[in-house]
Amino acid sequence: MLLSIVIPLLNEEENIPLLYQELKDVLNHLDDNYELLFIDDGSTDRSLQLLCDLQKKDSHVVVVNFRKNFGQTAAMAAGFDYALGDVIITMDADLQNDPKDIPRLLEKIKDGNDVVTGWRFDRKDAFINRRLPSIIANKIISKVTGVNLHDYGCTLKAFRKEVIKSVKLYGEMHRFIPAIASGMGIDFTEVKVNHRARRFGASKYGISRTIRVVLDLMTVKFLLSYSTRPIQVFGLMGVISGGIGLLIALVMTFQRQFMGIALADRPMLFLAILLIFVGIQFVSLGLIAELQARTYHESQNKAVYHIKKVYRTQSETPGGSEIDARS
DSSP, X not given: OEEEEEEEESSOTTTHHHHHHHHHHHHTTSSSEEEXXXXXXXXXXXXXXXXXXXXXXXXXXXXXXXXXXXXXXXXXXXXXXXXXXXXXXXXXXXXOBOGGXXXXXXXXXXXXXXXXXXXXXXXXXXXXXXXXXXXXXXXXXXXXXXXXXXXXTOOOEEEEHHHHTTOOOOTTGGGGHHHHHGGGTOOEEEEEEOBOOOOSSOOOOOHHHHHHHHHHHHHHHHHHHXXXXXXXXXXXXXXHHHHHHHHHHHHHHHHHHHSOOOOTTOHHHHHHHHHHHIIIIIHHHHHHHHHHHHHHHHTTTOOSSOEEEEEOOSSOOGGGXXXXXXX
């Protein structure tokens, strides 16, 4: 079995040598062949140079260099596209994920699971601004998606190739992969993993990402529940809005015809008209926009990133797999 480790990173020059050595210590003891895919998400420090140096001396290393910073989800998508492995494992480059947990994830995959997610049971982050929001978010995501996990934010996950290759990622959706994949009828489980405090560099997470995650959660819920029947959600909104507007209009018509109450200078008339048009126009516009966005990306198989160059040894590929010629 060929194993692919996908590692997105941004400005992690201090962590790269240590992470590489830890990975080699673990992976060299496995029976499986492996490749290490480092996705450089537009780093401005020496990260790319360090990765290229590693690639020159180790044919197991693959480096994908983005032209600019596209975000972690785009980096994950690139890693999945270029991975050759039968099993794909994702992890952060900040040394907070422990490579020693990789064999445990692989055992769960070999037990028949399609997706294995890490659970940072003893998380080494500040409680107020990191752990507490994460706990609340995990409960909300589990409730909304119906896929109950303790830790959606843990990057350390393992996937079977046939599952993850079918998942299209946009926005901040990499954390929702188990929920998105659940629509395929997969088997998944959660494993307690070691979590370590950050030693070098700074966290890339901020409040703006939280807002984007909330918006993407709405999209995931829609895709899981209504992707094949969108009229049920948009139609309901339209019926409620238009129905209220129509009811108001009928009441005012009755008042005008049978009670002699004039319609002039009555704001309720304008409210009724507004609600009717909101129910028709804005719902229709939202539905068309959503369908256009999905058609635009998926019918053309259009990626959410642009590759500058892929550094991969052409003469020797781990496991003897065929080289992917894209660059």
